[in-house]
Amino acid sequence: MIDALAVFDIGKTNIKLSLVDAQGHELAVRRRANEVVQGGFYPHHDVDAIEAWLLSTLSELAQQAYISAIVPVTHGATAALVDEHGLVLPIADYEQSFRTSSPSPEYEALRPAFDHTFSPSLGLGLNLGRQLYWLQQTYPETFGRAHRLLMYPQYWAWRLCGVAAAEVTSLGCHTDLWQPSDGTYSSIVASCGWTQLMPSLHPAWAELGCLHPHLVRQTGLPSDCRILCGIHDSNASLLRYLDRSDNGPRVVLSTGTWLIAAALDGGLDCLREQSDMLANVNARGEAVACMRFMGGREFAELAGSTPHVCNEADLQALVDSQSMALPCFSGCGGPFAGRQGHISGSVPETAAGRYALATLYCVLMTEYCLEHLQASGPVVVEGSFTANPYFAPLLAATSGGREVFCSEDGSGTTMGGWILRHWREHPHGAALPAPKAVAPLRLRGWESYRQAWRHAVTPLLRNEDIPFF
Incomplete structure (x- = not known):
């Protein structure tokens, strides 16, 4: 056996x-x-x-x-x-x-x-x-x-x-x-x-x-x-990237109920307590600069109880109409915690349209986190968002030329568990398949949509004394 x-x-x-x-x-x-x-x-x-x-x-x-x-x-x-x-x-x-x-x-x-x-x-x-x-x-x-x-x-x-x-x-x-x-x-x-x-x-x-x-x-x-x-789940997703000496990913997006951006080579000076920025501690005891929001929970709120995968035309329609979701849609955590989320523009009427709106929202929130983390180097998507066919490609079109990779196993936590079991032979997952580079998805008018979203969320951050809920 x-x-x-x-x-x-x-x-x-x-x-x-x-x-x-x-x-x-x-x-x-x-x-x-x-x-x-x-x-x-x-x-x-x-x-x-x-x-x-x-x-x-x-x-x-x-x-x-x-x-x-x-x-x-x-x-x-x-x-x-x-x-x-x-x-x-x-x-x-x-x-x-x-x-x-x-x-x-x-x-x-x-x-x-x-x-x-x-x-x-x-x-x-x-x-x-x-x-x-x-x-x-x-x-x-x-x-x-x-x-x-x-x-x-x-x-x-x-x-x-x-x-x-x-x-x-x-x-x-x-x-x-x-x-x-x-x-x-x-x-x-x-x-x-x-x-x-x-x-x-x-x-x-x-x-x-x-x-x-x-x-x-x-x-x-x-x-x-x-x-x-045993180990904390988002840290399980980090294990295979801790000691990569090649040009592989140095920023890990652990995705599930939470989306946690971890900058493996980042310093801690950029961390701002008011924005739900923090240092997690990796399996070797080292502090890792992180920023997060409740990505999976917010995606589910926007996409609805019976999500239906969209197509590129659904995404393009929202960009053309400038319909966008503004944070936030969860009860706790993230840089916009305590704010009531809403949709600016027309509300999608189909399940595919809602899936598209949720995807655009999570991509823009992720870009926001990466920017404030001052995270450099290639990004890899781990966890449940690898199943979204547009999340990583849109992020690749958003990150100013930064390479974006997508893990093929779909579960950084499972592979993290495997690395722990085989720590002495393969302490950093060298035996596992490398993640695949993602081609950018370039939507018409995407840059102006991004700027409009950023302009709309900027006033939400003016009061730095807003508590987290």
């Missing part, structure tokens, strides 16, 4: 389990929606249902291959408080308010300065520290029973093998908890008494242990199935 890796990928919108062979080929993929439970203490992730689906799906896939390892890959801004038995509180969904009315010091007074953590002050629960502070103030006795604080990938590794670990990509993902320049926890961890909750640090590719014996019996997986520490 063929040897394979299982990549357990929890995105904010969807969950995926992929079976990948030793050469990086996907053998099988299973998906389900990632639904949030609205009842109980507060909106939270349904980890019991996720775990039941994971184990059932592993049992099915174990009939197809010898699954020798599992690597968890998850979205950020999410963590678990556990004791020796399991969760002491539900794992909170970050898309809710975490403001406390207690008389204790306000969170903003406790969080470190931006130039220490490079975590912007965000609304809802996008700063993980804000979530933890709220939980501690709201449920002090229950919070006090926790033995460990686990980032979301490491929670799943712990559930599978029983070893508690910490890892820098999730710790450094706009949490307020990590100081990248020193490679240490920030001051808020000690100030709030969380230091003793933190497990020892391990690299994302570390093998923490073998699958629990009772899970071996339940799933039929081999007893020597290894559980890797």
